[in-house]
Amino acid sequence: MNNTLKELDTIAVENFRQYLRIPSVHPNVNYEPCVEFLEKLSKSIGLQFTVFRDVPDNPTVVVTWMGKDKTLSTIMLNSHMDVVPVFEDKWTHKPFDADIDENGNIYGRGAQDCKCLGIQYLEAIRRLIKNDFQPRRTVHVTFMPDEEVGGGNGAGMCVTTDNFKRLNVGFALDEGGEGVGNTLVVYYGEKKRETITVHCTGQSGHGSSLLENTAGEKLRFILGKFYDYRAEQKKKENEEQRTDNITTLNLTMVKGGVQHNVIPDEFVLGFDARIPPKNVQEFETTINGWCKDAGEGVWIDPSENEAHGSTSLTDSNIFWVAFKKAAREMGFQTDLRILHANTDGRYFRKALIPTIGFSPNLNTPVKAHQNDEFLNINVFLEGIRIYVRIITALADA
Ligand SMILES: [Zn+2]
Incomplete structure (x- = not known):
């Protein structure tokens, strides 16, 4: 491993740990420390930073990497800032300290769900910028509030605003589930x-x-x-x-x-x-x-008819074709599935944005919402390398 890469890995892990130390935990989340942290981080990478404040106390952070062709629809890389509550006495490491154990496991609420993703997106972009890559399409890295309590004050509201519509999103990545072996699991819809x-x-x-x-x-x-x-x-x-x-x-x-x-x-x-x-x-x-x-x-009783659209992953979807090709070039297979739980992805699909639920974190025990939630440092760093290839492919599609 050369020095620059090692340095970039250190920076990525440090930023991940800092983000985990912000207790953006339900109920009554204060998002402002997340907003401040993300502003500093995105500026250190050289990205544009915006906050939508359409819903009081529920800011949406949008970090933008400008593309060469501003007429094209954009790519959205989404994650959420909020995390679920903890039973602190059941944790062997404090849930907001971001301790690393001797196996390289980083402990913290949100380590898997899904503060990792937000940092992995940004650190992948940092690497691409270092390599003088400029995307064809503009890329927006979005950080939503409120996901863990249904997203009504987060993505659900956000997609209806003019601020959001102006982002002109053509394709989105959102949280998904961890892959196993050589298989990337891709969620194209939700139950x-x-x-x-x-x-x-x-x-x-x-x-x-x-x-x-x-x-x-x-x-x-x-x-x-x-x-x-x-x-x-x-x-x-x-x-x-x-x-x-x-x-x-x-x-x-x-x-x-x-x-x-x-x-x-x-x-x-x-x-x-x-x-x-x-x-x-x-x-x-x-x-x-x-x-x-x-x-x-x-x-x-009549139920509210919130039909969840699915994203059609056929060869006529250029973003899916690009994703699949990048995955294949890295030696991965893809497994298309319907997610059993609900995420912000359903709001994007409802707003007619083709959306994939996807996690680049492979072969890791699933710890979302559990005690001692952790992500291994190597899994985290490998995830950044996977995003580098996938973001490149999507942004140039
Ligand atoms: Zn989540």
Whole structure:
């Protein structure tokens, strides 16, 4: 390893650790220390720095690397500044100290989810600038607030603003999942999260009678259908050994009843479902059918219809072609998947921006949201090298 490279690695690790030391942790995150830190960092690389303050207390940081051709749509490299809470007594290293252990593991909340990405993007650009590379397309490195609590005050709002529209984003990278072996996992869509509320109504009366048409019998029917379906999905998951084609379904709330000797006129069931985009319509038809079959007085509350678009990864998408080629040249395969969780990516896709959820951190135990979250120094540095190639390819597509 030559000296300059070693020096760049040291700088990258130091910046990562500094960012981890900022406790941008829920609830009530103060983002200003992140904003200050990112301003200093981006200026040290020679990049333009802007903050959108459309939502009070929820700034969006935009770091811009100007391209040669300003008429082209731009590339967005997104991550979020906020992190989930910690149970500090369960950590062997303090969650906001960024300690490194003897194996080179860097500990900190956000080490994987996803402060690493923001620094890896910027440090990859620092290297490209050092090599006198100037991109054809402008590249925006964005840092969102609020992702870990749904992103409504972050990316969700941001994509609707004029400030954001002026960025003219043509393609985005956002957080994804870690790859294994020689395979980069690429998420092109997300499961739709559906909160299902089923009302089972019927005849009320004395607890000592065997009335017809009771809420309890309908509850039993509905529960049977939902849990038969769940068992099928579970079987499919075991067979396929992957979860992205699976609909998850769980009973999470039960409401009803006033006292033991009164048959109530209603029970309300709450379910949490996560549905692959291509199965949403069929699933909704199916559960509505069950309600019909359950008898009169059973219905589902209308859900907010937030359909999650997917990004089409075909050969007509020049950014995907460029990504895939860069991956292949580095000796990687790509595995296309639907993400089981929700990220800011869904807002970008909704704003019709083709978006890939992707992490360059390979072969690392998944520690997002867990105690002792860490990322190994070598994985982190290798991730920067992967981004160097991918950013080059995207920016020149
Ligand atoms: Zn995240």
